[in-house]
Amino acid sequence: MRTTARAPNRGPAWHALVLCWLMAAQAAGTLRVPRILHRNYMAGAEALYAATQDPHSGFKAHWLASCKTHNPMWQEIIWDEAAVMTLIQEDFPWFLPTFLSYPKLVQRSDVTRYMILYKHGGVYLDADVECYSNLEASLQNKDLVLNCEYPGQQGQLHNAAMASAPGHPFWLVVLKEAIQRAPAAAANNAAAGGLSAVGSNMLQGLQHLWERTPFHNKVNAVLRSTGPMMVTAAYQAYIGGGPMCGRSVNVDGRINHAYELGVWFTPCFFRDSDCQRKWVTQHFLLSGSRSEQQPQPAVSGIHHYSASWTDWDHSDKQQQEAAVSREAALRALEFFSDAPGFLQYNCTSELPTAQQGSSKGSSHVGGPIPLCMEYVLDAVSTHSCTMVSVLAVGAGEAAVGDMQQQHLAGSNVSTELLLKQLGCHIITVTPDKHPPQPLRVLQASYAGNSSSSSSEAGTIQHVHGLLRAVPEYDEEPPVVSLQSLLQLDARIPQQRVQRMDQQQQHSVTAAAAAASAVKKAPIRYILRLSCDGCELPVMRHLFESPAELNSILTKVELLIVDLQLSVAMQEAAAAGSIQARNQQSPSQQSSKGSSSIDGLDAVYNLLYQQHGFAGFLRQHLPGGVLRLGWVRHPQRMQARQTVFGDSMHDEQLLSQLAS
Numbered sequence: 001m002r003t004t005a006r007a008p009n010r011g012p013a014w015h016a017l018v019l020c021w022l023m024a025a026q027a028a029g030t031l032r033v034p035r036i037l038h039r040n041y042m043a044g045a046e047a048l049y050a051a052t053q054d055p056h057s058g059f060k061a062h063w064l065a066s067c068k069t070h071n072p073m074w075q076e077i078i079w080d081e082a083a084v085m086t087l088i089q090e091d092f093p094w095f096l097p098t099f100l101s102y103p104k105l106v107q108r109s110d111v112t113r114y115m116i117l118y119k120h121g122g123v124y125l126d127a128d129v130e131c132y133s134n135l136e137a138s139l140q141n142k143d144l145v146l147n148c149e150y151p152g153q154q155g156q157l158h159n160a161a162m163a164s165a166p167g168h169p170f171w172l173v174v175l176k177e178a179i180q181r182a183p184a185a186a187a188n189n190a191a192a193g194g195l196s197a198v199g200s201n202m203l204q205g206l207q208h209l210w211e212r213t214p215f216h217n218k219v220n221a222v223l224r225s226t227g228p229m230m231v232t233a234a235y236q237a238y239i240g241g242g243p244m245c246g247r248s249v250n251v252d253g254r255i256n257h258a259y260e261l262g263v264w265f266t267p268c269f270f271r272d273s274d275c276q277r278k279w280v281t282q283h284f285l286l287s288g289s290r291s292e293q294q295p296q297p298a299v300s301g302i303h304h305y306s307a308s309w310t311d312w313d314h315s316d317k318q319q320q321e322a323a324v325s326r327e328a329a330l331r332a333l334e335f336f337s338d339a340p341g342f343l344q345y346n347c348t349s350e351l352p353t354a355q356q357g358s359s360k361g362s363s364h365v366g367g368p369i370p371l372c373m374e375y376v377l378d379a380v381s382t383h384s385c386t387m388v389s390v391l392a393v394g395a396g397e398a399a400v401g402d403m404q405q406q407h408l409a410g411s412n413v414s415t416e417l418l419l420k421q422l423g424c425h426i427i428t429v430t431p432d433k434h435p436p437q438p439l440r441v442l443q444a445s446y447a448g449n450s451s452s453s454s455s456e457a458g459t460i461q462h463v464h465g466l467l468r469a470v471p472e473y474d475e476e477p478p479v480v481s482l483q484s485l486l487q488l489d490a491r492i493p494q495q496r497v498q499r500m501d502q503q504q505q506h507s508v509t510a511a512a513a514a515a516s517a518v519k520k521a522p523i524r525y526i527l528r529l530s531c532d533g534c535e536l537p538v539m540r541h542l543f544e545s546p547a548e549l550n551s552i553l554t555k556v557e558l559l560i561v562d563l564q565l566s567v568a569m570q571e572a573a574a575a576g577s578i579q580a581r582n583q584q585s586p587s588q589q590s591s592k593g594s595s596s597i598d599g600l601d602a603v604y605n606l607l608y609q610q611h612g613f614a615g616f617l618r619q620h621l622p623g624g625v626l627r628l629g630w631v632r633h634p635q636r637m638q639a640r641q642t643v644f645g646d647s648m649h650d651e652q653l654l655s656q657l658a659s
Contacts, residue, residue: 032165033139035074036122037067040112042105044080048127055321058306059127062543066609067123067131067301072633084112091119095175098182102226110159110226114174121166128306129161129265130609132283138264138300143254144168146235147264149228149303153243157232157258160303161265168254170238177234181225263298270305280304281328284335284604328601333565336600336618337626344614345634347372368415371526372616372631375557376419379524385424385458386523388552389416390465391436392532416460419526425458429465486542486552525555530562540599543606553611559630560617565597 041048052061068076079087088096092115102108113124123135139145145163148155164171223229232244239249239256246260261269268275279286279302286299335342350370379385391413413436416426428435529535539561542553553559607613607630617629 030141031136031139032141032143033123033145033163034121034166035071036120037071037074037076038079038113038116038120038122038124039064039077039127040079040084040109040116040124041127042081042084042109045078048078058304060130062605062609063128063130063304065611067125067129067135069609069612070131070134071136072612072635079112079116084108087112087115087119091115092175095179098179101182104222106222107226110222111175111178113159113162114171114178117162117164117166118168118171118175119166121164121168123163124161126160126303128304129301130304131301133300135163135300138259139163141255142248142257144170144256145264146231146256146258147266148245148258148261149266149270151261151269153245153247153260155245155261156228157235157244158228158266158303159231161301165254169252170235170256173238174231174234177230177237178226181230263300265299265301265303267299267302270303276302276305277324277327281324281601282331282335284608285331285339285341325601326598328604329597329599332600332604333597335604336563336628337565337620342615342618342628345372345616345631347374347616349373349377368418369528369560369627369629370617371415371558371560371629375524375631376422376424376526379526379557380423382524383423384524385419385422385526386427387416387419387424387526387528388427388429389413389528390429390531390534390538391528392430392530392534415528420458420460423458424526426460427463428461429463431465433464435460435462486538523555524557525552526558526560527552527556528560530560533564535561535563536597536599536603539606540602543599543602543610553606556611557632559607559613559632561628562621563626563628565624565626 039048048059049061049064051057052059052064068074088099095111095115099108099111102111116122117124123139125131142163143165146157147161149158150156235244235256235258239251242249244258246258248255248257250256259266267279270276279299283299283302347370350373376385413428416428420426430436434440529538531538612633613630614632614634615628616631617627619627621627
């Protein structure tokens, strides 16, 4: 068993703030289900996450991460075989013979979840369940929560997503029903310390019998003995019969609720492929805004029905994934560029100079980016503010006076200079050996102006970065790969990086220093990607890498991305509709060349499902550039405002910038 903590460790103060927010959010109801997310994978957590890298496994990393992301204050436990056996031996020894009698691993997995919920309570989720939102509103004032997967009030329950308070008697009813349906009555004849010789021989015979059973009979045997059919029968017995789905039933003072088909984790009937595809590709549009001011959507997530425990041929489903990804990318483009639900967070304060003609919807090019300054100032107050700016040009490109060309080239660094004034450390990454020319010029002017300089102003560092996946030319010394830099958490110590005109350091030394720096004092990053087309490939690469390598995103507070989407928007318009595009043959689709929007669905899953970002900025800029901005976990900042109110120190710092 492994307890995971995928949310960044921000210390006791941060957790206290979020707890205040959670307590306020629960004022309207009572949460009887403990804040524990349970998953069960007998081979262990490491094997489960490794399986997500296999396209044939039926599991995806962002599915696993999504539930912890949308429930950041919940504990996550992944149960392995050793932990399961300990649980049974210590708390359910009377069920051990039945447990050992099951010939299929999936049957053991089924009954394990019932014991876990009886002992500990919480929410159990299969590995192919993905969350779209926070769970707490759906659990309020309920002792037991189940979900129907068939239409009608008598529809069958599933067991992929379930929740309860600890010690709920329904789970004992389920386990007793499982014993009655066990494949061998001989299991009940086992000795307290283990199976008798007679019991062992009978189980061996049952295993041989199972292997000779036709495939479809095996599936039905699982469903009837330990799966949804058995749970449905047990629930009917527990509530005394009558309608189940969409109904709450009070049994001995406990409120038991079975959500109907269409809500909670079954938005669609599992045989309705069109509905399933719709939710997979556009759930971010269907669910609408997830800001705290909006009502909780009825759909909390989706069970993907990977059926990894069966021997079914999943090749057709895998072949469809490319088309599904393509459709999801087009829907993500719609979400990022036009959907009102993208803007989920309202900044409480912005850069003063950014308010002069630069707003969330404007196309103003010059001037600073309108960042959410409450995040910046919070990082400054703890001396942990670092801005990493990945730009397309270096020292010799884009004239200082040509603001539009500066933007298109990613060389407008007025934001970086203002944050440096506040005390943020600035790291620029470009394909040139020197920082952008405007930065050098402006830095020199600040250095000569004592009225605008401060003893607490941050430092400026520069990294010669390779923005392409493969170098096109040899260079000595070699440059630092951008993808490696971001995976290694771009906190580069000053002595290992070129500072203005100092000698360029060897990239291997810089990378090693960056790796060791990860373990040092916590840093809150502002990450800007404005690198003339490298943004999407880099973010897609981070998404496809193992989760533990995405270290910089786990520490990013503010993210700014300038997407070069001019070709993408023309392509989407030319397609006419997603349905028309999907009806084209593969040769017709490939004739247009590599799509510039491929991977936008990966960007959504990376930021929203794996890391918990919320959009605050959207600007349509010249040249088909879409500037997007995100903040991490807005609940934390909302809690900060609730507890402390507007900070006088923050206002003073902002007024200094305005002057």
